[in-house]
Amino acid sequence: MLKDNINTLAEDLERQELEAPNGTATYEVYEQLLAIYLCQNDLCNAKYLWKRIPDVVKLCKPELGQIWTVAQHMWQRDFPAVYRALTSVKWSDTVAELMNLVQENVRSRAVDLIAQSFSSIALETVASMTDLNVEVAGAACIEKGWLVEADTQMVHPVRPKLEPSGHISSEDQLYKLTDFVSFLEN
Incomplete structure (x- = not known):
């Protein structure tokens, strides 16, 4: 494939x-x-x-x-x-x-x-961003487990859960420290 x-x-x-x-x-x-x-x-x-x-x-x-x-x-x-x-x-x-x-x-x-x-977005905007018609976009949202309000045509997406990784690399720690020090200096 x-x-x-x-x-x-x-x-x-x-x-x-x-x-x-x-x-x-x-x-x-x-x-x-x-x-x-x-x-x-x-x-x-x-x-x-x-x-x-x-x-x-x-x-x-x-x-x-x-x-x-x-x-x-x-x-x-x-x-x-x-x-x-x-x-x-x-x-x-x-x-x-x-x-x-x-x-x-x-x-x-x-x-x-x-x-x-987004915590809420118009169904028409979802359809536009995904190149699907409104009905198909609504069905796809429901299939993903998102709440679709029939009366207002608003979609409430469910934010994907991030799995915490138990290990933070040294580079990530250094980046965060540098970012923090830079924030304090400014």
Whole structure:
């Protein structure tokens, strides 16, 4: 399954880019690597890859620009625009499965964001952030165990329980101490 092998595929594509003759890989390598970075929500690497892709390759393959449009909307956290950009294109076989995975991952991150950030949110906003119609979004919320008020159309997400880890690394302790000392100095 692609989802399980995505890191291996990314490493292989990065190697192909590095070893490409004349320093320019094929457009398929660029397309797939850019799509993988979006799957991984690695927007910084996506941005640097976009800057490395030669303009000639960008002009020859408009699908690269369409993938980049998705990345730009992801960068801005504009969920409705991300979904519009993902569904407005008939993706080639080279990236279709990856772009479907991008859509799944964006939806999953939106649900996590809602659960962690909101004590109540309009059902219509949930639908917009997940690219689901209101009825499906409401059913999905109920399935997750969230309270959905039928009369007000408000959703009350249940914050996921964080399992405490018994061990705090030295780096984490040092970061917290540094942050605390910095707070006291200011």
